[in-house]
Amino acid sequence: MSMLAIDPVVFTLGPLSVRWYGIILGTAALVGLLLAVREGKRFGIKPDFFMDLLLIGAPSAIIAARIYYVAFMWEDYKDNPMDVFKIWEGGIAIYGAIIGAFICGIIYSRYKGYSFWRIVDISVPGLLVGQMIGRWGNFMNQEAYGGPVSEDFLRNTLHIPKFIVDHMFIVDSAIQEGAFRHPAFLYESLWSLVGLGVLFILRRQKFLRAGELMAAYFIWYSIGRFFIEALRIDSLAFIGPKWVADFINALWTPMDGVFDQGYLDPAYGNIRISQALALLLIVAAIAFIIIRRVSGQAAVRYSDPIVTTKPERNGLAANAKASDITGKEETVVTAELVEEALAESNEETRKDGQ
Numbered sequence: 001m002s003m004l005a006i007d008p009v010v011f012t013l014g015p016l017s018v019r020w021y022g023i024i025l026g027t028a029a030l031v032g033l034l035l036a037v038r039e040g041k042r043f044g045i046k047p048d049f050f051m052d053l054l055l056i057g058a059p060s061a062i063i064a065a066r067i068y069y070v071a072f073m074w075e076d077y078k079d080n081p082m083d084v085f086k087i088w089e090g091g092i093a094i095y096g097a098i099i100g101a102f103i104c105g106i107i108y109s110r111y112k113g114y115s116f117w118r119i120v121d122i123s124v125p126g127l128l129v130g131q132m133i134g135r136w137g138n139f140m141n142q143e144a145y146g147g148p149v150s151e152d153f154l155r156n157t158l159h160i161p162k163f164i165v166d167h168m169f170i171v172d173s174a175i176q177e178g179a180f181r182h183p184a185f186l187y188e189s190l191w192s193l194v195g196l197g198v199l200f201i202l203r204r205q206k207f208l209r210a211g212e213l214m215a216a217y218f219i220w221y222s223i224g225r226f227f228i229e230a231l232r233i234d235s236l237a238f239i240g241p242k243w244v245a246d247f248i249n250a251l252w253t254p255m256d257g258v259f260d261q262g263y264l265d266p267a268y269g270n271i272r273i274s275q276a277l278a279l280l281l282i283v284a285a286i287a288f289i290i291i292r293r294v295s296g297q298a299a300v301r302y303s304d305p306i307v308t309t310k311p312e313r314n315g316l317a318a319n320a321k322a323s324d325i326t327g328k329e330e331t332v333v334t335a336e337l338v339e340e341a342l343a344e345s346n347e348e349t350r351k352d353g354q
Contacts, residue, residue, distance in 0.1 A: 006167050008140045020140035028133035029058050032126030039122045039203075043306040045114075046315060053108055053123075060104040061097040062087065068096025072236040072273065091143075093236065094131060094225075095277055101127065113310030117211035121302055124217040125199045131221070132192035135185040142170055146182025146231035147262035154180060174233060174263070182231045182259070191224035209298035215285040222278035222285075227255060229274040233262040237269025245270040248279070 010018045036050045069091050070077055070084050077084050105123065109116040138144035145168065154165045164183055171178040198220060203213050229235055230252050248271065252261060264272065292298040308314050 006140060006163070008142075021137040024137040024140065025134055028130040028137075029054060031133060032123075032130035035126040035129055036123050039125070043118075043122070045122075045306065049112060049314065050123075053105065053119075056108060057101050057104045061101040062092065064100025064103070065092035065094065065097035068093040068099070069236070072238075093274075095274060098127075111310075112313050113308035114306065115210065115300075117214070118300075118306045121203070121210060121213040124214050125196060125203075128192050128196050128199065128217060128221065132189050132196065135189040135192070138185040139164070139167065139183070142167065144185050144232065144234065145170060146184040147233050147260060148175060148179040149182050151180045154183070160186065181233075182262070184228050184231050187228045187231070188224060191228070192221070195220040195224070203302055206301070206303065208302040209292070210300040210302060210304070211292065212289055212298070213302060215288050218281045218285040222281045226275050226278040226282075227252065229272050229278070230255070230261045231259060232272075233264070235262070235264060235272040235274060237264055237272050239269050240271040240276075242270070244276070248272075248275055251279075 006020075008019050008021065010020055010023060012018070033050055033054045036053075037047045040047070040050055066084070066087055072093075073091070102120070105120060106116050109119045135144070151165065151169075154160045154168065155162075160183065164186060165180070168181050168183050169178055170181050195217070199213060199217060202208055202216055249261075264270070289298075308316065
């Protein structure tokens, strides 16, 4: 059987190779942008805002993702430092990308005079769909896969399409004769697809407050990432307290009847970084929701109008335009109207008892 069932290079032009990895990442960014632009229009935010955010956010995310990965895999790069820049060969960490994107988003939102919580809520469905599509870049590069698994399990138990199963026969240093591997990329992509539907439903609920869709994104993605990461054999890891490793392994126990954990060299680490981060993010997101609700900081609802304190930086008049919260028509939103809307929201919050 061929080591590569699908050629990762689409075509070449002289010394330039166009790879599926880059095309897929570009497509992921475009689809994520379209989702953000469409939702932003409901609140009167111009498409240019999200286009500019993508232009500066995408490079920031890629750079941060690469730095994150290289930092934990420095032994593989210290003798050939120029390889650090070969991102088309893979080797970027999704949590690093999220960190880079969020830092960029905070700075850009403040510059434009928008609340970061409002902008990130609009953006997270696009971020999740980007991750969902982007994982197929890992498929084309034959990376981010799990441990050995039988061909029969993939074809007849999980009923995974033939072209995916064929590409999951991988020869590497761990198993030089080759073996079928868990398509961890597929598991995460499908988990993200379901999560996208969850976010779409949540953002139309009246109870949702500003910032809580972001928290829901972190909770959903991190739950899936915690279990999927355990299947992989290329996890970034570190040597930590034994009780932490035992606790993480205990949380994995319910999955033992279906899947086996991927091998993790104890000399390299006993705690997978992505699993530890996933647990921390779940706890932090839940605490974020509870603390803001209890302290009264969650007065603004997701559906409330969004205005900028710096309309001149957004090509808007002093009285910024925003879509009516029903999405039916565009209205002029003045400071007085915003205060009135927020007052009504606070009154509903008090009636609901938060």
